[in-house]
Structures are given as C-alpha cells and as structure tokens.
Amino acid sequence: xxxKNTITPMTAQGAEILRKKLNELKKNKIxxxxxxxxxxxKNGDLKENSEYHAAKEEQSFFENKIKEIEDKxxxxxxxxxxxxxxxxxxxxxxxxxxxxxxxxxxxxxTIVGKDEADIKKxxxxxxxxxxxxxxxxxxxxIITVNTPNGNIKYKILKIGKN
Numbered sequence: 755x756x757x758k759n760t761i762t763p764m765t766a767q768g769a770e771i772l773r774k775k776l777n778e779l780k781k782n783k784i785x786x787x788x789x790x791x792x793x794x795x796k797n798g799d800l801k802e803n804s805e806y807h808a809a810k811e812e813q814s815f816f817e818n819k820i821k822e823i824e825d826k827x828x829x830x831x832x833x834x835x836x837x838x839x840x841x842x843x844x845x846x847x848x849x850x851x852x853x854x855x856x857x858x859x860x861x862x863x864t865i866v867g868k869d870e871a872d873i874k875k876x877x878x879x880x881x882x883x884x885x886x887x888x889x890x891x892x893x894x895x896i897i898t899v900n901t902p903n904g905n906i907k908y909k910i911l912k913i914g915k916n
Contacts, residue, residue: 763880764830765847768870776823779816787813826869841914844888846880851912852888855896860911865889884908 764772787809794805835847844850849864863878865888871879878885887897891910899906 760829762826762830762867762869763846764826764832764867765870766832766834766836768867769827769830769832772823772827772869776820776827779820779823783816784813784820787816830867843890843892844910844913846889848913849876849915850888850910852908853911855907855909861908 790809791806791813794803794809833847838845838848841848844865846865849862851860851862853860861876863876863884865880865885866877868879868881871877871882880886880889883901884899887899888908888910891897893910893913896907896909899908
C-alpha cells in the first residue's frame, strides 16, 4: 500500500537545512559511493565481495535518504517567520516564554515542524500536546496540558523575539 503524502509545516530555516543535507548527499555522498562500487567490482567475484555488498547497501541507504528528504520538501508548507510582524498570539515559528504554574519555572520555546523539533534547542514539535494547546493563545492566557503525569498548567508570559 502506497504511503499517503501529508503536508507538513516547516520553517524557512528548517527547509534550508534539509536542502543543504540533500545537496551534500547528491553532490558528495552518492558520487563517493559510486566510486567505491566501481573499485570494489575490480576485486573479483561479486558474490563473495564484502566491500561491494557494503557499498551497495550504503548506496541504497543514501538513495532512500534522498527520496525521504525530497518528499519532505515537496510536501512542506514553508512558513517564513520573518514576515510575521504581529506577536499578539502564539503562532508557528515565533519564540515565546511560558511559566509552569506549579513550580514557577520559565521555559522559552518555539513551535516548529516535527522534523525540526529539538528540545535541546527549545524547539518543540507542532504535533506535541503542549504546542497544540498553545497555538493561538495570548499573553497572560493560562492553558492546561493533559500529560500522562496529569494536567499541567502554564501561563504565557511573552510572545516574540527578545
């Protein structure tokens, strides 16, 4: 059964990172692998040539990776956050600060596409429960996020770049 293509939001920065990865694979990795395959063919019987089989597996891996990135880019809705001027509510790609009410801890996040999400960089997936609860909310709004550990309340303190 063929997988259905889904439209995915992505920041312009995230799309650029994917384009760079795609370029690296096409311009450097694949030509390198092709050279490896060519040189390993010269090493005798292909049935018992482990270098050849390893290079073919690597080629398949990188070709699949290229297809995956091309699919992501072709189905992406790229959102350029530089054109967003009004920071009255939380929207995709705009940083914000929230306060966890039960312990007064502040968190700075940006909601991004699922492939861009990286909690170490304070970038949370649009598909996460907290992001879904925050989209469209305003400064001073209090939201409740249902988690496996129970409901957690947050207050929105700031929206927009520092």
